[in-house]
Amino acid sequence: MPKITRKRVHPWPVRLCHWLNVMVMVGMVMSGWGIYNASPLFSFTFPKVMTLGGWLGGNIAWHLAVMWLLFANALFYLIWGGVSGHFKRRFFPLSLTMAMSEIGRALRFKLPHQQGKYNAVQKLLYVTVILLGALLVLSGLSIWKPVQLSWLVALFGGFDTARYVHFFAMSGLTLFVVVHVVMVLLVPKTLPAMITGGRREESDDE
Numbered sequence: 001m002p003k004i005t006r007k008r009v010h011p012w013p014v015r016l017c018h019w020l021n022v023m024v025m026v027g028m029v030m031s032g033w034g035i036y037n038a039s040p041l042f043s044f045t046f047p048k049v050m051t052l053g054g055w056l057g058g059n060i061a062w063h064l065a066v067m068w069l070l071f072a073n074a075l076f077y078l079i080w081g082g083v084s085g086h087f088k089r090r091f092f093p094l095s096l097t098m099a100m101s102e103i104g105r106a107l108r109f110k111l112p113h114q115q116g117k118y119n120a121v122q123k124l125l126y127v128t129v130i131l132l133g134a135l136l137v138l139s140g141l142s143i144w145k146p147v148q149l150s151w152l153v154a155l156f157g158g159f160d161t162a163r164y165v166h167f168f169a170m171s172g173l174t175l176f177v178v179v180h181v182v183m184v185l186l187v188p189k190t191l192p193a194m195i196t197g198g199r200r201e202e203s204d205d206e
């Protein structure tokens with residue numbers, strides 16, 4: 001008779017932080033686009049339906065409120081990920097050469113996916129998005145409190161440059177989300193485990 005076992009693929013802190021982060025990102029990006037529209041850096045603005053808050057004051061209020069959720073969630077994820085060994089186990093060793101060769105295989109749909117074990121392309125994308133998130137937060141802090149954090153503004157090369165850094169980090173993160181969601185759609189069996197945490201395994205023993 002087949003024996004059914006459940007294997008834990010994603011522990012609860014990863015799932016909790018991941019799905020909270022999805023909501024946080026939607027709130028931050030949509031309210032951020034509203035703020036951008038009030039003083040655009042480029043010759044385009046974002047459609048109003050893609051913004052959150054209704055007017056500039058509302059956009060800013062949402063951006064700063066959701067920011068605290070982002071802060072708490074990111075802090076918990078980073079501390080837990082470091083202390084539990086999650087980052088070390090799942091994201092490393094990470095090699096750029098391995099990721100490059102795997103990107104080629106991924107584009108030819110020849111990259112096998114093993115549940116609970118990230119391939120080099122995923123490792124590279126996840127580590128990059130965490131670093132991009134840090135850049136986004138730091139550049140955001142410097143344009144939020146440019147007087148108190150003048151040293152940070154100086155590190156970015158000035159207030160205007162920090163604004164561009166913030167915009168491009170948001171663009172990189174948005175691009176990550178598009179690639180990430182396409183990857184999930186291509187390998188949809190990864191999704192249930194990110195929701196429930198585990199997967200059912202049938203084995204023939206006994």
Ligand code: HEM
Nearest residue numbers: 014018021022025090116126129177180181184190191194
């Ligand atoms: C609706 C949108 C999203 C879906 C459906 C989704 C789905 C998933 C799935 C299924 C995994 C596990 C992949 C696997 O086991 O191979 C995963 C992992 C991950 N996702 Fe997402 N994701 C979404 C949005 C995001 C966003 C917005 C971010 C960050 C900006 C993000 C960052 C990550 C990271 C960093 C991991 C690895 C987590 C860890 O192991 O610590 N995802 N996602």
